[in-house]
Amino acid sequence: MQKIVCVTLALAAAAPALAQVPKGYPASYQKTVDEAKKEKKLVIYSSTDQASAQFLLDDFKALYPFVDVEYNDIGTTQLYSRYISEAAAGGKSADFLWSSGMELQVKLATDGYALAYTSPEAKNYAATSKLDNILYGTTMEPGVLVYNKRFVKKPPTTHAEFARVLADSKMNGKVATWDPEKSGIGFTFLHEDTVAVSGAMDLFKALGKSGAGQYSSSGVMMEKVISGEHYFGYNVIGSYALLRAEKVPDIGVAYFRDKTVAFQRPAFISKLAEHPNTAKLFLDYLLSTRGQTVMANKSLIYALRPGIEGPAVPKNVYSKIGGKKNLVVIPVSRDLLKNLDPAVRNDFLNDWRSALKGQ
Amino acid sequence: MTGRSQGRMDAQDLPAKQIRLKPAYWGILLTVVVAVLVLSPLGLLAYQSLLSAPFFAPIKQVSLDAYKYVLTDPAFYRALFNSFVIALGMVVIAVPFGTALAFLVNKTDLPFRKAFELLLLTPTFVSPIILGIGFTIVFGPVGLVSNVFQDVFGRVPWTIYSLPAIAIIAGLLHVPYVYLYVSSTIRNLDASLEEAARISGAGIWTVALNVTIPLVRPSVVYSAMLMLLLGFEIFGLPLVLGDSKGIDVITTYLYRLTGVTGVPAYGPMAVVAVMLILLALVIVGIQRKVLGETGTKYTSVGAKGYRSARFKLGKARWWMVLITALYLLVTVILPVFGVVLRSFVTSWGAGVNLLDVLTLKNYSAIFTLPDLSRGVVNTFIVAAVGGFVAVGVYLTIASGILRSTPNLRRTLDYISGLPRSVPGLIMGLAFLWLFLFFKPIGFLRTTLASLIIAYTIVWLPYGVRLLTATLMQISKDLEEAARMVGASPLKAFQKVTLPLLQSGLLSAWLLMFMQFVREYSTGVYLLTPGTEVLGSLIVSLWATGAVDSIAALSSIQIVIISIVYLIANRLGVKAGE
Numbered sequence: 001m002q003k004i005v006c007v008t009l010a011l012a013a014a015a016p017a018l019a020q021v022p023k024g025y026p027a028s029y030q031k032t033v034d035e036a037k038k039e040k041k042l043v044i045y046s047s048t049d050q051a052s053a054q055f056l057l058d059d060f061k062a063l064y065p066f067v068d069v070e071y072n073d074i075g076t077t078q079l080y081s082r083y084i085s086e087a088a089a090g091g092k093s094a095d096f097l098w099s100s101g102m103e104l105q106v107k108l109a110t111d112g113y114a115l116a117y118t119s120p121e122a123k124n125y126a127a128t129s130k131l132d133n134i135l136y137g138t139t140m141e142p143g144v145l146v147y148n149k150r151f152v153k154k155p156p157t158t159h160a161e162f163a164r165v166l167a168d169s170k171m172n173g174k175v176a177t178w179d180p181e182k183s184g185i186g187f188t189f190l191h192e193d194t195v196a197v198s199g200a201m202d203l204f205k206a207l208g209k210s211g212a213g214q215y216s217s218s219g220v221m222m223e224k225v226i227s228g229e230h231y232f233g234y235n236v237i238g239s240y241a242l243l244r245a246e247k248v249p250d251i252g253v254a255y256f257r258d259k260t261v262a263f264q265r266p267a268f269i270s271k272l273a274e275h276p277n278t279a280k281l282f283l284d285y286l287l288s289t290r291g292q293t294v295m296a297n298k299s300l301i302y303a304l305r306p307g308i309e310g311p312a313v314p315k316n317v318y319s320k321i322g323g324k325k326n327l328v329v330i331p332v333s334r335d336l337l338k339n340l341d342p343a344v345r346n347d348f349l350n351d352w353r354s355a356l357k358g359q
Numbered sequence: 360m361t362g363r364s365q366g367r368m369d370a371q372d373l374p375a376k377q378i379r380l381k382p383a384y385w386g387i388l389l390t391v392v393v394a395v396l397v398l399s400p401l402g403l404l405a406y407q408s409l410l411s412a413p414f415f416a417p418i419k420q421v422s423l424d425a426y427k428y429v430l431t432d433p434a435f436y437r438a439l440f441n442s443f444v445i446a447l448g449m450v451v452i453a454v455p456f457g458t459a460l461a462f463l464v465n466k467t468d469l470p471f472r473k474a475f476e477l478l479l480l481t482p483t484f485v486s487p488i489i490l491g492i493g494f495t496i497v498f499g500p501v502g503l504v505s506n507v508f509q510d511v512f513g514r515v516p517w518t519i520y521s522l523p524a525i526a527i528i529a530g531l532l533h534v535p536y537v538y539l540y541v542s543s544t545i546r547n548l549d550a551s552l553e554e555a556a557r558i559s560g561a562g563i564w565t566v567a568l569n570v571t572i573p574l575v576r577p578s579v580v581y582s583a584m585l586m587l588l589l590g591f592e593i594f595g596l597p598l599v600l601g602d603s604k605g606i607d608v609i610t611t612y613l614y615r616l617t618g619v620t621g622v623p624a625y626g627p628m629a630v631v632a633v634m635l636i637l638l639a640l641v642i643v644g645i646q647r648k649v650l651g652e653t654g655t656k657y658t659s660v661g662a663k664g665y666r667s668a669r670f671k672l673g674k675a676r677w678w679m680v681l682i683t684a685l686y687l688l689v690t691v692i693l694p695v696f697g698v699v700l701r702s703f704v705t706s707w708g709a710g711v712n713l714l715d716v717l718t719l720k721n722y723s724a725i726f727t728l729p730d731l732s733r734g735v736v737n738t739f740i741v742a743a744v745g746g747f748v749a750v751g752v753y754l755t756i757a758s759g760i761l762r763s764t765p766n767l768r769r770t771l772d773y774i775s776g777l778p779r780s781v782p783g784l785i786m787g788l789a790f791l792w793l794f795l796f797f798k799p800i801g802f803l804r805t806t807l808a809s810l811i812i813a814y815t816i817v818w819l820p821y822g823v824r825l826l827t828a829t830l831m832q833i834s835k836d837l838e839e840a841a842r843m844v845g846a847s848p849l850k851a852f853q854k855v856t857l858p859l860l861q862s863g864l865l866s867a868w869l870l871m872f873m874q875f876v877r878e879y880s881t882g883v884y885l886l887t888p889g890t891e892v893l894g895s896l897i898v899s900l901w902a903t904g905a906v907d908s909i910a911a912l913s914s915i916q917i918v919i920i921s922i923v924y925l926i927a928n929r930l931g932v933k934a935g936e
Contacts, residue, residue: 049903050728070888073899078883081623081788088415089795091804103621150710173500179605182614184621213603216614219904220602223492226906227708229500240903247720247907250706340621349619 076101121287137264179214386763408629425626446590452530457537491599493694639780753822783880
């Protein structure tokens with residue numbers, strides 16, 4: 001009994017201390033915290049694996065114990081469909097949307113679904129990670145080359161070298177990559193390759209000649225690299241690869257030194273949010289040093305903010321690819337809407353198909 | 360047979376005229392209710408297929424663009440063709456094999472038939488995604504069995520990533536469905552007909568081919584049509600096995616639709632659904648043509664049935680055991696073993712000593728998921744309660760089909776054949792829309808009731824056929840006898856037919872329980888915190904590639920169903936009765 005009293009007292013004492021305005025934030029932030037206390041709840045729709053996100057949710061809860069977080073782990077397409085349907089029906093929906101489908105997030109935010117909010121953390125981020133004050137990039141996740149260490153001793157480090165490796169007839173059917181016709185994130189990665197990587201088309205042709213398997217989810221791709229059915233998985237999302245490599249010693253993660261493409265996982269607060277103030281707290285938390293540190297060390301989703309320490313941070317990627325100059329981070333901007341233009345999509349997909357078929 | 364039922368029809372005529380008037384009312388009511396349940400999601404999809412934008416968008420026009428798009432897309436026809444090949448493979452493989460097995464297990468002295476029957480049902484309650492993974496682990500390019508062949512012969516003489524392979528595997532995996540339908544009828548056959556044939560000197564195979572099989576013909580036809588329907592709806596297996604080579608079927612073609620436009624293309628998706636609905640109408644039409652007016656014609660026997668001695672297979676019995684065992688080994692034991700094995704290792708494939716990579720971490724990892732325990736409980740509730748609700752609904756519809764006027768019967772037949780023809784993902788989306796935009800039922804969305812309703816409607820074609828087959832064995836003679844002595848239709852049904860149905864209903868409940876545990880795609884859009892179910896949790900893990908967690912979850916799922924199944928079996932519930 002005494003113990004319970006102690007714990008209760010400790011909690012009571014801790015709660016207000018924890019729920020204070022974070023350092024460096026304006027004093028008016030107290031109002032947001034107070035309002036959030038009344039809201040008590042936060043509904044998140046996210047494509048981030050719950051197992052990864054849980055670390056962030058737990059830490060956020062420690063910071064603001066009065067918040068009850070409802071986390072919905074859903075695929076990018078379903079997330080989009082569900083949100084716009086709920087918004088149109090005027091039903092209950094998400095307060096906060098966090099998804100790796102960059103184009104879809106930009107579309108939602110610019111279609112007027114996002115609440116304008118200037119985060120106190122925003123100043124710590126580059127202009128390419130923000131779209132006005134409605135959409136914020138939160139991560140920097142590179143596309144990597146996953147390989148099976150049982151079969152590959154020295155992975156290639158440039159796209160051209162990779163293409164040469166694939167020319168060997170022993171590599172026939174040994175590579176996996178996305179099917180950009182079936183996967184949104186696959187499209188984003190491969191399309192950006194053609195923009196940022198010189199010789200991307202040559203690599204695509206090499207992929208075609210070697211009979212690369214094309215997949216619609218990173219799930220099968222990674223599983224097949226683990227089993228050795230494929231030796232390489234090209235453009236696999238770096239965060240998932242890192243998480244996997246930690247558990248499976250056979251899995252290696254390699255980066256391209258000529259150019260590596262990375263996407264950001266954009267987040268926004270819904271204009272229709274029932275709990276907008278709590279959503280603000282969560283956005284600021286994700287962008288804060290504290291949140292980014294949890295991402296880099298526990299969730300193993302690559303942090304975006306400069307100066308964070310841990311295994312999944314930009315610094316580590318830079319050192320592997322020969323400097324920041326070789327990293328192409330897809331900006332959070334209206335330009336991404338072009339990727340949804342049927343003409344742009346068809347042009348790329350036609351190029352892709354003809355490269356893969358060797359025509 | 361024909362003469363007998365003809366005689367009964369005549370005898371029935373007099374009282375039937377007075378009696379039939381009343382059931383017409385509830386027949387109409389029933390038809391209307393079923394039509395509303397089934398046609399509201401399907402009608403919404405049909406409406407969406409004619410619009411230029413989402414139906415809820417403020418600006419939209421009626422347009423045929425979506426039809427133009429889909430009908431001029433070569434990828435659509437490729438997918439349609441592939442689906443057709445798979446559906447055909449299922450009919451050609453599953454129907455004869457399932458029928459033969461039903462005969463062997465129920466009518467002959469096949470050794471180990473009890474054990475065979477238990478194992479046989481496994482594919483019906485393991486999610487096809489999981490079985491696909493299982494097949495890859497065992498028969499894939501670096502699979503356990505493939506590696507043995509590689510070592511001995513220097514090459515693997517097969518591939519499982521081709522259209523014919525997927526069709527064959529799909530066929531093998533659906534054998535149990537046919538088995539269930541056919542054996543439920545075989546068990547209740549009037550054995551005197553077979554006896555008569557045997558006494559007249561007919562051999563076992565002659566009896567099987569000329570007496571038994573013709574007697575169970577309706578259930579064979581039903582199951583063939585179900586195979587066609589399920590063949591076009593199949594999703595998990597081609598998703599896993601056809602992905603790398605770009606072998607699309609109609610359901611995976613939907614991914615391509617979204618991938619090509621970048622945003623969900625509701626119009627074209629709805630068009631695909633409409634096409635599949637039309638196809639289902641055709642299939643039900645064929646079924647009706649082949650069977651004629653179902654109902655009275657094929658009633659085998661109610662109270663008079665008695666069981667004959669089993670056929671002696673003689674020397675052939677060991678060949679039959681061998682073939683059945685081989686089938687079970689390839690289709691059930693090895694793939695399930697593969698999945699369970701996968702759940703205990705971190706990696707596998709050529710050059711891996713499995714002993715080095717053994718782990719329990721996959722299990723501890725899934726228990727860190729906060730929704731998992733809730734998912735397990737919810738799955739139980741949806742399966743148990745939902746299964747109960749579903750059986751009640753299907754029983755009502757099935758007796759409506761068998762006992763109402765020909766017009767209503769036809770309508771019910773067609774309507775109840777439709778829902779499973781639309782891919783689960785689209786059906787799920789349609790249900791989400793209904794719960795969102797039809798306010799009176801909106802409050803159900805965040806409860807398990809939404810899943811139960813959706814599952815019940817989606818599995819209508821399967822369940823109604825199942826219960827029709829069950830009901831058809833109960834001769835109407837008994838019920839009518841009760842009516843003659845003054846019982847109301849409801850009372851006659853309650854007091855006479857229902858008790859006779861008891862074990863059949865328990866079995867139907869068990870089957871629905873297993874289907875609902877494994878169902879996955881329909882629930883994806885209906886998940887909210889608090890309504891997670893295992894099947895849909897697996898789908899969300901699939902995207903990030905946590906196959907080890909998926910394997911662990913599936914193993915748990917398999918264990919749950921096996922326990923329930925074994926308990927039910929102990930209690931005397933036979934899945935096929």
